[in-house]
Amino acid sequence: MVKILSESEVEALVSVEELFDKVAEAFKTLSLGELLMPPRERIRVEGFGDILLMPCLAQSLGVFSLKVVSVYPRNIELGLPTTNAAVLVVNPENGVPELVAEAKALTGLRTAAATALSVRYLARRDASRLGIIGCGYQAGWQLKITSRVMKTEQILVHDLYRERAERLADEFRARTGIDVRVCLNAQELVEACDVIITATTSKTPVVWKDWVRPGTHISAIGAYTPEMAEIDPRVLASAKLVVDSLKAAREEAGDIIQAVNAGLIRWDNVYGEIGEIIAGRKPGRLREDEVTVFKTVGTAAQDAAVASILLSKTRSR
Numbered sequence: 384m385v386k387i388l389s390e391s392e393v394e395a396l397v398s399v400e401e402l403f404d405k406v407a408e409a410f411k412t413l414s415l416g417e418l419l420m421p422p423r424e425r426i427r428v429e430g431f432g433d434i435l436l437m438p439c440l441a442q443s444l445g446v447f448s449l450k451v452v453s454v455y456p457r458n459i460e461l462g463l464p465t466t467n468a469a470v471l472v473v474n475p476e477n478g479v480p481e482l483v484a485e486a487k488a489l490t491g492l493r494t495a496a497a498t499a500l501s502v503r504y505l506a507r508r509d510a511s512r513l514g515i516i517g518c519g520y521q522a523g524w525q526l527k528i529t530s531r532v533m534k535t536e537q538i539l540v541h542d543l544y545r546e547r548a549e550r551l552a553d554e555f556r557a558r559t560g561i562d563v564r565v566c567l568n569a570q571e572l573v574e575a576c577d578v579i580i581t582a583t584t585s586k587t588p589v590v591w592k593d594w595v596r597p598g599t600h601i602s603a604i605g606a607y608t609p610e611m612a613e614i615d616p617r618v619l620a621s622a623k624l625v626v627d628s629l630k631a632a633r634e635e636a637g638d639i640i641q642a643v644n645a646g647l648i649r650w651d652n653v654y655g656e657i658g659e660i661i662a663g664r665k666p667g668r669l670r671e672d673e674v675t676v677f678k679t680v681g682t683a684a685q686d687a688a689v690a691s692i693l694l695s696k697t698r699s700r
């Protein structure tokens with residue numbers, strides 16, 4: 384019988400150590416061409432929203448997973464979440480569906496793991512000040528997971544809506560005891576932080592080149608369509624630019640697509656995929672003063688990574 388897991392069950396079953404290991408493995412096998420990951424299918428439901436289909440066959444992880452994500456902006460008026468998701472997990476050896484799980488926490492976990500891995504390979508080792516621009520649903524996950532891979536001494540947060548930044552700061556400070564402060568503008572945050580996460584729904588840059596100090600690492604998780612962008616293209620032009628999947632980035636990474644279209648960079652300026660760095664095929668950060676940018680649009684491979692953890696935990700129950 385297919386097992387069903389709620390958001391809280393998913394959260395309880397996934398340990399941070401396993402999450403890092405499996406997401407790292409997924410990125411590595413993706414870059415080595417050992418995963419089957421068809422492009423994300425975006426189905427527009429006229430007048431309502433988008434439904435995204437994200438399949439991945441990851442035989443080394445022992446799963447086929449299919450995540451269905453819906454983004455319905457008008458749900459706010461109905462008192463419903465704007466983003467909803469569930470994942471179906473099938474045993475690739477016999478084709479039997481074994482698990483269906485709610486997938487908002489899964490998405491938060493695997494997206495935060497991507498940022499954390501980028502910090503591990505691309506940020507300075509002495510990075511201690513973490514900043515996040517955009518304090519919505521993803522932000523809590525990003526801070527929770529990323530603060531564990533740095534010597535986090537202080538966190539700065541900023542949002543267009545000050546109350547969202549204050550809510551995140553209050554919750555995170557209370558939960559962890561870390562010094563978390565609200566910045567009223569993005570510039571102040573960018574100038575002060577060693578690691579900056581952008582997790583907005585913005586269509587125009589929230590990080591500008593003149594603000595970025597040498598040695599900064601940026602993880603840009605927000606933009607996932609060609610029309611969206613969070614990072615000044617001049618930052619991308621002068622940084623070591625790493626992506627989750629080059630194929631997906633060409634289709635969806637608005638920040639890079641717009642910079643290429645403006646003639647500021649070429650696709651061969653992209654240094655590589657995070658999986659190539661994890662696999663040891665390319666070095667990560669080489670100099671203290673390098674600016675590094677990890678642009679992630681989110682991949683089904685990361686979903687498969689968490690799905691494999693859920694499968695192993697529920698099989699052994």
Ligand SMILES: NC(=O)c1ccc[n+]([C@@H]2O[C@H](COP(=O)([O-])OP(=O)(O)OC[C@H]3O[C@@H](n4cnc5c(N)ncnc54)[C@H](O)[C@@H]3O)[C@@H](O)[C@H]2O)c1
Nearest residue numbers: 517518519520521542543582583584585604605679680681
């Ligand atoms: N890369 C991935 O794998 C991945 C995974 C999940 C979500 N996402 C994307 O990440 C983004 C954030 O997701 P979420 O669920 O947290 O969304 P959300 O709507 O809950 O939060 C976004 C926040 O960004 C703020 N914001 C928007 N524009 C801003 C600006 N110019 N300056 C400062 N703050 C601004 C909003 O006020 C809001 O609080 C979305 O675009 C989402 O699609 C990416």
